[in-house]
Amino acid sequence: MIVYEAKAETTKEQLLKINEVLRTALFVRNSCLRYWLDGHAKTGFDLNKYTKVLSDNPDFPWVSKLNSTARQAMAERVWVAILRFFDNCKKKIPGKKGFPKFRIFQTRLSVEYKQSGWVLSECRQFITFTDKFCVGTMKLMGTRDLNFYQINQIKRVRIVRRVDGIYIQFCIDHDRKEQLEPTGKTLGIDLGLTHFLTDSDGKKVDNPRYLRKSEKSLKKAQRRLSRCAKESKNRAKARIRLGRKHLKVTRQRKDWAVKLAQCVVKSADIVAYEDLKVRNMVKNHHLAKSISDASWSIFTNWLEYFGKVYGRIVVAVFPHNTTVDCSNCGYPVHKTLSTRTHICPVCSHHECRDINAAKNILNRGLELIKNTDGLSEIQYASGESDPCLKKATSKSKSSQRKRKIQQ
Numbered sequence: 215m216i217v218y219e220a221k222a223e224t225t226k227e228q229l230l231k232i233n234e235v236l237r238t239a240l241f242v243r244n245s246c247l248r249y250w251l252d253g254h255a256k257t258g259f260d261l262n263k264y265t266k267v268l269s270d271n272p273d274f275p276w277v278s279k280l281n282s283t284a285r286q287a288m289a290e291r292v293w294v295a296i297l298r299f300f301d302n303c304k305k306k307i308p309g310k311k312g313f314p315k316f317r318i319f320q321t322r323l324s325v326e327y328k329q330s331g332w333v334l335s336e337c338r339q340f341i342t343f344t345d346k347f348c349v350g351t352m353k354l355m356g357t358r359d360l361n362f363y364q365i366n367q368i369k370r371v372r373i374v375r376r377v378d379g380i381y382i383q384f385c386i387d388h389d390r391k392e393q394l395e396p397t398g399k400t401l402g403i404d405l406g407l408t409h410f411l412t413d414s415d416g417k418k419v420d421n422p423r424y425l426r427k428s429e430k431s432l433k434k435a436q437r438r439l440s441r442c443a444k445e446s447k448n449r450a451k452a453r454i455r456l457g458r459k460h461l462k463v464t465r466q467r468k469d470w471a472v473k474l475a476q477c478v479v480k481s482a483d484i485v486a487y488e489d490l491k492v493r494n495m496v497k498n499h500h501l502a503k504s505i506s507d508a509s510w511s512i513f514t515n516w517l518e519y520f521g522k523v524y525g526r527i528v529v530a531v532f533p534h535n536t537t538v539d540c541s542n543c544g545y546p547v548h549k550t551l552s553t554r555t556h557i558c559p560v561c562s563h564h565e566c567r568d569i570n571a572a573k574n575i576l577n578r579g580l581e582l583i584k585n586t587d588g589l590s591e592i593q594y595a596s597g598e599s600d601p602c603l604k605k606a607t608s609k610s611k612s613s614q615r616k617r618k619i620q621q
């Protein structure tokens with residue numbers, strides 16, 4: 215599944231109508247959540263059925279104006295959130311479990327259509343929404359071509375509102391697979407704050423710190439906002455200005471992380487990285503902002519994604535003691551955060567702290583692959599199975615795969 219996104223050209227009238235659509239979708243979502251909280255829904259199907267009840271209810275005439283698949287998609291979203299919550303409880307994830315919450319009407323909202331309720335024009339540069347809100351036709355901006363895909367490959371269409379406008383997303387049923395020559399290289403990656411990335415070959419990539427760079431202008435915009443009188447027009451303008459600045463930082467970070475992840479995956483056959491628990495690390499208040507700014511999770515998510523696309527092995531290893539152990543002999547050498555070099559008293563191995571960690575990560579990753587009985591190599595050669603191994607699930611997954619291969 216790939217997601218194609220295009221900004222839409224909208225008139226003021228259309229914007230108001232889209233607001234109505236979003237408001238209705240939000241109403242359906244919150245009503246479904248209420249229905250579940252009251253104990254009426256036992257399965258996702260119950261919620262789906264409830265959307266019909268909502269639209270038939272004469273007290274809420276606006277609900278029936280929304281396309282039926284869009285109503286169902288909202289119910290499905292609620293059910294996914296509920297399942298995620300139960301799943302987190304079952305796995306005993308520390309901290310918050312993500313209990314589903316009621317949402318308020320805010321700038322960032324979206325509504326999802328399935329395969330009806332919208333029509334693409336012949337040239338596929340215009341989209342028309344056909345439900346009773348009469349949003350009408352919008353031009354899709356941008357240069358990417360939708361003509362490459364069949365219409366029935368488009369499984370979902372979303373309207374996403376961000377602070378700088380309306381975006382249309384297309385979820386396209388297409389498996390992105392690209393062939394690459396094997397490089398014969400293996401790579402371990404240590405993620406850090408001073409250097410975003412240090413690999414086991416000794417290469418370092420600096421942290422771009424986008425938030426730090428625009429912090430000054432963000433602060434200024436924030437001050438301007440808080441000085442404006444409540445519910446004034448100037449306040450609304452200031453809010454948009456601040457929102458745009460935050461959006462810019464988010465986009466810079468994502469763009470950078472995606473490009474770097476692609477570059478890393480292309481450069482080696484096997485990539486091992488630390489499975490950092492970012493949520494726990496952010497609890498350290500001195501480093502919270504820097505850690506959030508470093509966007510490690512975006513990077514590792516894309517690493518996994520590109521691993522699948524290019525048929526390369528991407529392994530997440532348990533991060534415990536990667537900086538402590540000696541990569542040469544395994545002797546634990548304890549260091550404080552300020553000790554930047556690793557000196558081993560046993561084998562007198564002398565190396566930069568981060569490179570030592572990256573080497574440890576690589577060794578662990580290779581061990582993890584070996585422990586799955588060379589199965590990963592089979593997958594790798596055929597390029598069919600999911601090349602990503604998660605430390606937590608590696609055992610159960612590998613045994614499942616073994617069974618499959620035996621069959």
Ligand SMILES: [Zn+2]
Pocket residue numbers: 540541542543544545558559560561562563
């Ligand atoms: Zn040593």
